[in-house]
Amino acid sequence: MPRIILTGDRPTGRLHIGHYVGSLRPRVQLQNSGEFDKILIMIADAQALTDNADHPEKVRQNIMEVALDYLSVGIDPKIATIFIQSQIAELTELTFYYMNLVTVSRVQRNPTVKAEIQMRNFEASIPVGFFTYPISQASDITAFKATDVPVGEDQKPMLEQTSEIVHKFNSIYGDVLVDPNIILPKNDACLRLPGTDGKAKMSKSLGNCIYLSDSEADIKAKVMSMFTDPNHLKVSDPGNLDGNTVFTYLDAFCNDEHFEKYLPEYKNLDELKAHYQRGGLGDMKVKKFLNSIIQAELEPIRNRRKEFEGNIDYVYNILKEGCAKARDIASQTLKEVKSAMKLNFFDNSEYLDELHKRFGK
Numbered sequence: 001m002p003r004i005i006l007t008g009d010r011p012t013g014r015l016h017i018g019h020y021v022g023s024l025r026p027r028v029q030l031q032n033s034g035e036f037d038k039i040l041i042m043i044a045d046a047q048a049l050t051d052n053a054d055h056p057e058k059v060r061q062n063i064m065e066v067a068l069d070y071l072s073v074g075i076d077p078k079i080a081t082i083f084i085q086s087q088i089a090e091l092t093e094l095t096f097y098y099m100n101l102v103t104v105s106r107v108q109r110n111p112t113v114k115a116e117i118q119m120r121n122f123e124a125s126i127p128v129g130f131f132t133y134p135i136s137q138a139s140d141i142t143a144f145k146a147t148d149v150p151v152g153e154d155q156k157p158m159l160e161q162t163s164e165i166v167h168k169f170n171s172i173y174g175d176v177l178v179d180p181n182i183i184l185p186k187n188d189a190c191l192r193l194p195g196t197d198g199k200a201k202m203s204k205s206l207g208n209c210i211y212l213s214d215s216e217a218d219i220k221a222k223v224m225s226m227f228t229d230p231n232h233l234k235v236s237d238p239g240n241l242d243g244n245t246v247f248t249y250l251d252a253f254c255n256d257e258h259f260e261k262y263l264p265e266y267k268n269l270d271e272l273k274a275h276y277q278r279g280g281l282g283d284m285k286v287k288k289f290l291n292s293i294i295q296a297e298l299e300p301i302r303n304r305r306k307e308f309e310g311n312i313d314y315v316y317n318i319l320k321e322g323c324a325k326a327r328d329i330a331s332q333t334l335k336e337v338k339s340a341m342k343l344n345f346f347d348n349s350e351y352l353d354e355l356h357k358r359f360g361k
Ligand code: TRP
Pocket: 006, 007, 008, 009, 010, 044, 047, 137, 140, 141, 149, 151, 155
Protein backbone atom coordinates (compact mmCIF):
# COMPACT_ATOMS: atom_id res chain seq x y z
CA MET A 1 0.00 0.00 0.00
CA PRO A 2 1.43 3.43 -0.89
CA ARG A 3 2.21 5.67 2.06
CA ILE A 4 0.28 8.90 1.79
CA ILE A 5 0.34 11.94 4.05
CA LEU A 6 -2.59 14.32 4.29
CA THR A 7 -2.67 17.19 6.72
CA GLY A 8 -3.76 20.80 6.86
CA ASP A 9 -4.47 24.00 8.70
CA ARG A 10 -7.37 26.41 8.97
CA PRO A 11 -6.39 29.72 7.39
CA THR A 12 -7.48 32.02 10.18
CA GLY A 13 -4.17 33.75 10.83
CA ARG A 14 -0.46 33.71 10.18
CA LEU A 15 1.26 30.64 11.55
CA HIS A 16 3.29 30.92 14.76
CA ILE A 17 6.12 28.95 16.32
CA GLY A 18 3.64 26.67 18.09
CA HIS A 19 2.51 25.53 14.64
CA TYR A 20 6.15 25.39 13.63
CA VAL A 21 7.44 22.97 16.28
CA GLY A 22 4.16 21.07 16.53
CA SER A 23 3.38 20.55 12.89
CA LEU A 24 5.39 22.43 10.26
CA ARG A 25 8.89 21.30 11.24
CA PRO A 26 7.85 17.64 11.55
CA ARG A 27 6.11 17.88 8.17
CA VAL A 28 9.26 19.11 6.51
CA GLN A 29 11.18 16.25 8.16
CA LEU A 30 8.61 13.73 6.95
CA GLN A 31 8.74 15.27 3.49
CA ASN A 32 12.52 15.02 3.38
CA SER A 33 12.61 11.48 4.77
CA GLY A 34 11.69 10.15 1.34
CA GLU A 35 9.49 7.52 2.97
CA PHE A 36 6.22 8.73 1.52
CA ASP A 37 4.75 8.20 -1.92
CA LYS A 38 2.48 11.21 -1.79
CA ILE A 39 2.21 14.26 0.46
CA LEU A 40 -0.83 16.51 0.43
CA ILE A 41 -1.15 19.67 2.48
CA MET A 42 -4.51 21.32 2.60
CA ILE A 43 -5.42 24.88 3.43
CA ALA A 44 -8.74 24.18 5.15
CA ASP A 45 -10.69 27.30 4.18
CA ALA A 46 -14.04 25.49 4.11
CA GLN A 47 -13.46 24.22 7.64
CA ALA A 48 -12.36 27.70 8.74
CA LEU A 49 -15.71 29.03 7.49
CA THR A 50 -17.58 26.66 9.80
CA ASP A 51 -16.89 29.05 12.65
CA ASN A 52 -16.09 32.17 10.65
CA ALA A 53 -19.18 32.53 8.52
CA ASP A 54 -19.20 36.24 9.36
CA HIS A 55 -15.56 36.72 8.41
CA PRO A 56 -15.11 35.36 4.91
CA GLU A 57 -12.56 38.05 4.11
CA LYS A 58 -10.33 36.98 6.98
CA VAL A 59 -10.33 33.39 5.73
CA ARG A 60 -9.74 34.45 2.12
CA GLN A 61 -6.77 36.64 3.01
CA ASN A 62 -5.13 34.09 5.22
CA ILE A 63 -5.05 31.44 2.50
CA MET A 64 -2.03 33.17 0.98
CA GLU A 65 -0.45 33.87 4.39
CA VAL A 66 -0.56 30.17 5.21
CA ALA A 67 0.72 29.19 1.75
CA LEU A 68 3.66 31.58 2.21
CA ASP A 69 4.33 30.14 5.66
CA TYR A 70 4.37 26.60 4.20
CA LEU A 71 6.81 27.46 1.47
CA SER A 72 9.07 29.48 3.71
CA VAL A 73 9.50 26.68 6.27
CA GLY A 74 10.60 24.36 3.49
CA ILE A 75 7.54 22.56 2.19
CA ASP A 76 8.71 21.75 -1.32
CA PRO A 77 5.96 22.01 -3.94
CA LYS A 78 7.88 19.54 -6.11
CA ILE A 79 7.32 16.88 -3.45
CA ALA A 80 4.20 18.06 -1.63
CA THR A 81 0.89 19.10 -3.16
CA ILE A 82 -0.49 22.23 -1.52
CA PHE A 83 -4.18 22.85 -2.20
CA ILE A 84 -7.26 24.77 -1.05
CA GLN A 85 -10.06 22.71 0.47
CA SER A 86 -13.02 24.64 -0.98
CA GLN A 87 -11.85 23.92 -4.51
CA ILE A 88 -12.31 20.18 -4.10
CA ALA A 89 -16.07 19.75 -4.45
CA GLU A 90 -15.71 15.99 -4.03
CA LEU A 91 -14.98 16.51 -0.33
CA THR A 92 -18.45 17.90 0.34
CA GLU A 93 -20.08 15.06 -1.53
CA LEU A 94 -18.21 12.49 0.53
CA THR A 95 -19.21 14.33 3.70
CA PHE A 96 -22.87 14.05 2.79
CA TYR A 97 -22.63 10.26 2.62
CA TYR A 98 -20.47 9.95 5.73
CA MET A 99 -23.00 11.97 7.74
CA ASN A 100 -25.29 8.96 7.65
CA LEU A 101 -22.66 6.87 9.41
CA VAL A 102 -22.28 9.11 12.46
CA THR A 103 -24.77 9.83 15.24
CA VAL A 104 -25.42 13.25 16.73
CA SER A 105 -24.44 11.98 20.17
CA ARG A 106 -21.12 10.72 18.79
CA VAL A 107 -20.23 14.18 17.49
CA GLN A 108 -21.36 15.72 20.78
CA ARG A 109 -18.85 13.51 22.57
CA ASN A 110 -15.89 14.74 20.51
CA PRO A 111 -13.73 16.51 23.15
CA THR A 112 -12.14 18.96 20.72
CA VAL A 113 -15.53 20.01 19.37
CA LYS A 114 -16.80 20.33 22.96
CA ALA A 115 -13.89 22.58 23.92
CA GLU A 116 -14.28 24.70 20.79
CA ILE A 117 -18.00 25.15 21.39
CA GLN A 118 -17.18 26.48 24.86
CA MET A 119 -14.36 28.69 23.67
CA ARG A 120 -16.55 30.31 21.03
CA ASN A 121 -19.64 30.63 23.28
CA PHE A 122 -21.55 28.60 20.75
CA GLU A 123 -23.55 26.66 23.37
CA ALA A 124 -26.94 28.00 22.38
CA SER A 125 -26.31 28.47 18.70
CA ILE A 126 -23.91 25.99 17.19
CA PRO A 127 -23.77 26.26 13.41
CA VAL A 128 -24.62 22.86 11.93
CA GLY A 129 -21.59 23.08 9.67
CA PHE A 130 -19.32 23.60 12.65
CA PHE A 131 -20.91 20.73 14.52
CA THR A 132 -20.26 18.39 11.63
CA TYR A 133 -16.73 19.47 10.76
CA PRO A 134 -15.17 16.30 12.18
CA ILE A 135 -17.14 14.38 9.54
CA SER A 136 -15.89 16.69 6.83
CA GLN A 137 -12.39 16.17 8.17
CA ALA A 138 -12.88 12.42 7.71
CA SER A 139 -13.62 13.21 4.06
CA ASP A 140 -10.44 15.29 3.76
CA ILE A 141 -8.40 12.38 5.03
CA THR A 142 -10.10 9.49 3.26
CA ALA A 143 -10.52 11.25 -0.10
CA PHE A 144 -6.76 10.98 -0.51
CA LYS A 145 -6.50 7.51 1.06
CA ALA A 146 -4.12 8.98 3.58
CA THR A 147 -2.22 6.40 5.60
CA ASP A 148 -0.54 8.98 7.85
CA VAL A 149 -1.86 12.23 9.29
CA PRO A 150 0.71 14.37 11.14
CA VAL A 151 -1.21 16.74 13.42
CA GLY A 152 -1.25 18.23 16.91
CA GLU A 153 -2.69 16.38 19.87
CA ASP A 154 -5.97 18.32 19.69
CA GLN A 155 -6.72 16.52 16.43
CA LYS A 156 -6.68 13.05 17.99
CA PRO A 157 -10.49 12.95 18.38
CA MET A 158 -10.87 13.77 14.67
CA LEU A 159 -8.67 10.85 13.73
CA GLU A 160 -10.66 8.57 16.01
CA GLN A 161 -13.89 9.64 14.34
CA THR A 162 -12.31 9.14 10.95
CA SER A 163 -11.33 5.58 11.86
CA GLU A 164 -14.87 4.84 13.01
CA ILE A 165 -16.30 6.16 9.75
CA VAL A 166 -13.80 4.13 7.75
CA HIS A 167 -14.72 0.93 9.60
CA LYS A 168 -18.43 1.55 9.34
CA PHE A 169 -18.22 2.40 5.66
CA ASN A 170 -16.04 -0.57 4.80
CA SER A 171 -18.21 -2.98 6.76
CA ILE A 172 -21.38 -1.86 4.98
CA TYR A 173 -20.12 -1.19 1.48
CA GLY A 174 -16.87 -3.14 1.16
CA ASP A 175 -13.21 -2.26 1.54
CA VAL A 176 -12.72 1.10 -0.11
CA LEU A 177 -11.47 3.51 2.56
CA VAL A 178 -8.10 3.49 4.28
CA ASP A 179 -7.83 3.72 8.07
CA PRO A 180 -5.23 6.43 8.81
CA ASN A 181 -2.50 6.61 11.46
CA ILE A 182 -1.96 9.73 13.47
CA ILE A 183 1.60 11.05 13.73
CA LEU A 184 2.10 13.19 16.86
CA PRO A 185 5.13 15.37 17.66
CA LYS A 186 7.78 13.39 19.50
CA ASN A 187 8.61 15.75 22.32
CA ASP A 188 6.21 17.06 24.96
CA ALA A 189 7.24 20.68 24.58
CA CYS A 190 6.52 20.48 20.83
CA LEU A 191 3.17 18.87 21.47
CA ARG A 192 1.85 21.89 23.31
CA LEU A 193 4.08 24.92 23.16
CA PRO A 194 2.64 27.50 25.58
CA GLY A 195 2.26 31.21 24.86
CA THR A 196 5.12 33.57 25.76
CA ASP A 197 3.08 34.60 28.84
CA GLY A 198 3.04 31.00 30.09
CA LYS A 199 -0.65 30.50 29.26
CA ALA A 200 -1.38 27.05 27.86
CA LYS A 201 -2.65 28.26 24.52
CA MET A 202 -0.98 30.55 22.03
CA SER A 203 -3.56 32.82 20.55
CA LYS A 204 -3.67 35.97 18.56
CA SER A 205 -6.21 37.56 20.88
CA LEU A 206 -3.95 36.97 23.90
CA GLY A 207 -1.00 38.53 22.04
CA ASN A 208 1.27 35.76 23.31
CA CYS A 209 2.53 34.30 20.01
CA ILE A 210 5.78 34.58 18.14
CA TYR A 211 4.88 34.50 14.45
CA LEU A 212 7.07 32.99 11.75
CA SER A 213 6.93 36.32 9.96
CA ASP A 214 7.84 38.43 13.05
CA SER A 215 10.80 40.79 12.67
CA GLU A 216 14.06 40.26 14.54
CA ALA A 217 13.19 43.10 16.94
CA ASP A 218 9.70 41.71 17.63
CA ILE A 219 11.08 38.28 18.40
CA LYS A 220 13.69 39.70 20.74
CA ALA A 221 11.14 41.83 22.60
CA LYS A 222 8.83 38.83 23.01
CA VAL A 223 11.59 36.51 24.23
CA MET A 224 12.94 39.09 26.68
CA SER A 225 9.52 39.57 28.26
CA MET A 226 8.74 35.88 28.48
CA PHE A 227 7.22 34.31 31.56
CA THR A 228 9.70 32.45 33.80
CA ASP A 229 9.69 31.53 37.47
CA PRO A 230 7.97 34.42 39.32
CA ASN A 231 9.87 33.55 42.53
CA HIS A 232 13.26 33.69 40.86
CA LEU A 233 14.01 37.28 41.85
CA LYS A 234 17.74 37.35 42.44
CA VAL A 235 20.27 35.58 40.26
CA SER A 236 21.41 33.63 43.31
CA ASP A 237 17.89 32.28 44.01
CA PRO A 238 17.24 28.67 43.07
CA GLY A 239 14.94 28.60 40.03
CA ASN A 240 11.97 26.43 39.20
CA LEU A 241 11.62 24.78 35.78
CA ASP A 242 7.96 23.78 36.08
CA GLY A 243 5.80 26.02 33.94
CA ASN A 244 8.88 28.07 33.13
CA THR A 245 8.18 29.04 29.56
CA VAL A 246 11.76 29.87 28.64
CA PHE A 247 12.83 26.33 29.46
CA THR A 248 9.82 24.82 27.72
CA TYR A 249 10.86 26.73 24.60
CA LEU A 250 14.43 25.50 25.03
CA ASP A 251 13.08 21.95 25.21
CA ALA A 252 11.36 22.54 21.90
CA PHE A 253 14.16 24.37 20.10
CA CYS A 254 17.62 23.73 21.41
CA ASN A 255 20.23 21.07 20.73
CA ASP A 256 23.80 20.51 21.86
CA GLU A 257 25.26 22.42 18.91
CA HIS A 258 23.45 25.53 20.08
CA PHE A 259 25.46 25.33 23.30
CA GLU A 260 28.72 25.01 21.42
CA LYS A 261 27.82 28.05 19.36
CA TYR A 262 26.12 30.42 21.81
CA LEU A 263 26.77 29.21 25.35
CA PRO A 264 29.90 27.05 25.46
CA GLU A 265 30.12 27.13 29.29
CA TYR A 266 27.47 24.41 29.26
CA LYS A 267 27.50 21.16 27.33
CA ASN A 268 23.78 20.68 27.08
CA LEU A 269 20.35 21.63 28.34
CA ASP A 270 20.56 19.31 31.34
CA GLU A 271 23.60 21.20 32.65
CA LEU A 272 21.90 24.54 32.13
CA LYS A 273 18.74 23.35 33.88
CA ALA A 274 20.75 22.00 36.83
CA HIS A 275 22.50 25.35 37.27
CA TYR A 276 19.20 27.22 37.13
CA GLN A 277 17.67 24.94 39.77
CA ARG A 278 20.74 25.27 41.99
CA GLY A 279 20.68 29.05 41.82
CA GLY A 280 23.24 31.44 40.38
CA LEU A 281 21.90 31.59 36.85
CA GLY A 282 19.89 34.65 35.85
CA ASP A 283 16.84 34.67 33.58
CA MET A 284 18.42 37.25 31.31
CA LYS A 285 21.25 34.95 30.32
CA VAL A 286 18.86 32.10 29.53
CA LYS A 287 16.59 34.40 27.56
CA LYS A 288 19.50 35.73 25.53
CA PHE A 289 20.48 32.16 24.69
CA LEU A 290 16.92 31.30 23.67
CA ASN A 291 16.73 34.46 21.59
CA SER A 292 19.89 33.51 19.66
CA ILE A 293 18.45 30.08 18.90
CA ILE A 294 15.03 31.30 17.78
CA GLN A 295 16.57 34.07 15.70
CA ALA A 296 18.85 31.59 13.95
CA GLU A 297 15.91 29.30 13.20
CA LEU A 298 13.49 31.98 12.02
CA GLU A 299 15.82 34.25 10.05
CA PRO A 300 16.11 31.99 6.98
CA ILE A 301 12.36 31.34 7.12
CA ARG A 302 11.64 35.08 7.17
CA ASN A 303 14.02 35.67 4.28
CA ARG A 304 12.50 32.92 2.16
CA ARG A 305 9.06 34.34 2.89
CA LYS A 306 10.16 37.72 1.52
CA GLU A 307 11.37 36.01 -1.65
CA PHE A 308 8.05 34.23 -2.17
CA GLU A 309 6.14 37.43 -1.39
CA GLY A 310 8.06 39.02 -4.25
CA ASN A 311 7.06 36.19 -6.56
CA ILE A 312 3.38 35.88 -5.85
CA ASP A 313 2.42 34.59 -9.32
CA TYR A 314 4.61 31.59 -8.67
CA VAL A 315 2.83 30.85 -5.39
CA TYR A 316 -0.57 31.38 -7.02
CA ASN A 317 0.33 28.80 -9.67
CA ILE A 318 1.51 26.31 -7.06
CA LEU A 319 -1.92 26.52 -5.42
CA LYS A 320 -3.73 26.30 -8.73
CA GLU A 321 -1.81 23.24 -9.86
CA GLY A 322 -2.10 21.72 -6.39
CA CYS A 323 -5.89 22.04 -6.50
CA ALA A 324 -6.07 20.35 -9.91
CA LYS A 325 -3.92 17.49 -8.70
CA ALA A 326 -5.85 17.07 -5.45
CA ARG A 327 -9.12 17.11 -7.35
CA ASP A 328 -7.99 14.26 -9.60
CA ILE A 329 -7.20 12.09 -6.61
CA ALA A 330 -10.39 12.94 -4.70
CA SER A 331 -12.60 12.35 -7.72
CA GLN A 332 -11.09 8.90 -8.20
CA THR A 333 -11.91 8.01 -4.56
CA LEU A 334 -15.41 9.46 -4.85
CA LYS A 335 -15.97 7.26 -7.88
CA GLU A 336 -14.94 4.19 -5.91
CA VAL A 337 -17.13 5.25 -2.98
CA LYS A 338 -20.19 5.78 -5.16
CA SER A 339 -19.66 2.58 -6.97
CA ALA A 340 -19.34 0.69 -3.66
CA MET A 341 -22.58 2.36 -2.55
CA LYS A 342 -24.11 1.43 -5.91
CA LEU A 343 -24.74 5.05 -6.73
CA ASN A 344 -23.15 4.68 -10.15
CA PHE A 345 -26.32 4.28 -12.18
CA PHE A 346 -24.92 5.29 -15.52
CA ASP A 347 -21.32 4.09 -15.33
CA ASN A 348 -22.01 0.57 -16.61
CA SER A 349 -24.93 -1.59 -17.64
CA GLU A 350 -25.61 -2.98 -14.16
CA TYR A 351 -28.52 -0.70 -13.35
CA LEU A 352 -30.21 -1.14 -16.70
CA ASP A 353 -29.77 -4.93 -16.51
CA GLU A 354 -31.39 -4.88 -13.08
CA LEU A 355 -34.30 -2.85 -14.41
CA HIS A 356 -34.71 -5.24 -17.30
CA LYS A 357 -34.88 -8.14 -14.86
CA ARG A 358 -37.54 -6.38 -12.79
CA PHE A 359 -39.58 -4.88 -15.55
CA GLY A 360 -38.63 -6.84 -18.64
CA LYS A 361 -36.93 -5.37 -21.68
N1 TRP B 1 -8.72 20.65 11.97
C1 TRP B 1 -7.43 21.07 11.52
C2 TRP B 1 -7.04 22.34 12.31
O1 TRP B 1 -7.86 22.90 13.00
C3 TRP B 1 -7.37 21.38 10.04
C4 TRP B 1 -7.75 20.23 9.16
C5 TRP B 1 -8.84 20.16 8.35
C6 TRP B 1 -7.05 19.00 9.03
N2 TRP B 1 -8.87 18.97 7.71
C7 TRP B 1 -7.78 18.23 8.08
C8 TRP B 1 -5.88 18.47 9.61
C9 TRP B 1 -7.39 16.94 7.73
C10 TRP B 1 -5.50 17.18 9.25
C11 TRP B 1 -6.27 16.41 8.32
O2 TRP B 1 -5.92 22.78 12.22
